[in-house]
Amino acid sequence: MSSHDPSDDAVPADWYTEFFTELPNEFWRRAVPADATASELDFIEDRLALRPGSRVLDVPCGSGRHTLALSARGHDVVGVDISEEAVHHARAAARTAGLRPEVVVAEMREIPRDGSFDAAVCMGNSLGYLALDGLVEFLSALGAAIRPGGGLVIDYSAAAESVLPGFIDGRPRDIAAGDIVVSGSNAYDVAGSRLLSRYVFVRGAQRLEATALHHVYTIAHLRRLLADSGFTRIEHHAGPDGSPFAVGDGRLLLTAHRTAA
Incomplete structure (x- = not known):
């Protein structure tokens, strides 16, 4: 972690x-x-x-x-x-x-x-x-x-049964869809049982950083x-x-x- x-x-x-x-x-x-x-x-x-x-x-x-x-x-x-x-x-x-x-x-x-x-x-x-x-x-x-x-x-x-087994905090991953490239990583908030997914979306000169939050049940x-x-x-x-x-x-x-x- x-x-x-x-x-x-x-x-x-x-x-x-x-x-x-x-x-x-x-x-x-x-x-x-x-x-x-x-x-x-x-x-x-x-x-x-x-x-x-x-x-x-x-x-x-x-x-x-x-x-x-x-x-x-x-x-x-x-x-x-x-x-x-x-x-x-x-x-x-x-x-x-x-x-x-x-x-x-x-x-x-x-x-x-x-x-x-x-x-x-x-x-x-x-x-x-x-x-x-x-x-x-x-x-x-x-x-x-x-x-x-x-x-x-x-x-x-x-x-929880999907997220937690083998979870590695901060593991990077890149995904491309046409000319859109997304770099992402996940972090787990133990106290809040929340998965925070950080994304950087890039399309040409356009760049957007955003974070998604999922509650884990x-x-x-x-x-x-x-x-x-x-x-x-x-x-x-x-x-x-x-x-x-x-x-x-x-x-x-x-x-x-x-x-x-």
Whole structure:
């Protein structure tokens, strides 16, 4: 472990309100191959038994990767994201593709709590953005948004069982997507159970330094919070192939269903 204490860093709790500008968003738009989206949608439709025309909430939806793909498969989709740039991109891409999802700018907890959705998806490791009080509020909102018997998929790469085995503080890594190069490293705040990811995005003469913060929860804790929010039949997988999650797997896909009336 490094001698640096990441708890000294002044990373605001709402860091995500400023992080997702054009350069980071464009990097992630390029970074995910189309076949990954297809396999994720296959998993979502299969595990949640989605029928054609299902009403689906995608929150947060980012630049609309899943929102547009679900819409293209015939579902009635509402996407919610706090990044205006990402939402504008999603709307433009939908128009180009002839799709008509509803995509709105809002914080992830600001979702309709009217029980009108057959399913909700929270993809892209967004769950860890929220500290415990915020997470409880978000899961409660999801429980109110989804109809009894409806389903939920959560994509989370900051589970304690994923992050901590073999963790090396400050290990550098470089990733390129076209002409965008990203240098990053992670530090772990033991006192706060937080993962701080520092990034430097470079595209030509453009350079952006930014830090993301993910709260680290155990799977048992997430299961308890989901149950408290009215979910049952909670299962955990290591990826869209449906393989069971094991300690050290880098990705967790949780599925759950809203308690039937």
